[in-house]
Amino acid sequence: MSINRGNQFITEVIIRGFVYELWELTDREPHSLGTMNGESGTLWVKQIGEGPFKDLEGEDEWIPWLDKSANRDCWEIHIMDGNSIKYKWSDYSITKHTTASISLNNNVIYEINGHNFDFCYNEARNKIYQLKELLYTFDVNLKNIEKESGRKIFYKSMPAIIDTIYIQGEMYIKADYTEVDKDTWWNEMIEPWYDNYDIENLDECKYSNGIKVDILSKDIYWNRNDRLIKLNKIQRNTNAKGIT
Helix, strand or coil: CCCCCCCEEEEEEEECCEEEEEEECCCCCCCHHHHHCCCCCCEEEEECCCCCCCCCCHHHHEEECCCCCCCCCCEEEEEEEEEEEEEECCEEEEEEEEEEEEEECCEEEEEEEECCHHHHHHHHHHHHHHHHHHHHCCCCCCCCHHHHCCCEEEECCEEEEEEEECCCCEEEEEECCCCCCHHHHHHCCCCCCCCHHHHHHHHHHHHHCEEEEECCCCCEECCCCHHHHHHHHHHHHHHHCCCC
16 A cells, blocks of 8 residues: 555554554545544554564554554653673682663663662662653654754753664763853853862863763753843843853
8 A cells, every 4th residue: 555645653562572663644545543442543453573463454554543542652761780790810700780771662661770679669660750741742763763862962961862772771962162152161160079080081071072871860951942041141241251
């Protein structure tokens, strides 16, 4: 079946581990499951790649979809206890650790490290709540995270650009000096409690013009408006001159 221009691709969904495309098809009769359950009946899924319905063709390859009974987004927590061994000063030591990974539609998007199962489990539940806020409130494309490269954000009120996002839940951001000078940008990064070691690391970041931050950091403002940068610059210049 060819795709009419009036039809709309919505997202990819996971059904029993296989990837399907969710479409709104307006050029065909709504399916009865939808009309009987108070939905439009225009949502259909089509399997892509290998899977149980790979041999279906034509009209039969489209399967009716109900939002009421299905998950568009499937979250998963995988937690594993482990042990590490280290040899130092002519002696061995063994220590325990626990790792947890959070997946969205079969793709790992965040990782947590700890020393016991309960901590990692509770942290994972809390992180999923925050990740959902990124996905649904701030429109961060966690399903195709590489597409966020180049996005303009604020970090600690300074303009920045996302360079790379890693599966561990960290991302590398670049300072944006378009409307802010370099020293002002990096001075904003120095916390009052930083020691000499922290400042040396920050100097290295300044040299490379980038810094690694947690994707869930409260210092990130995702919806950046460049007009605000100019207004903030005017305010800083005004305060510097002592004008009120």
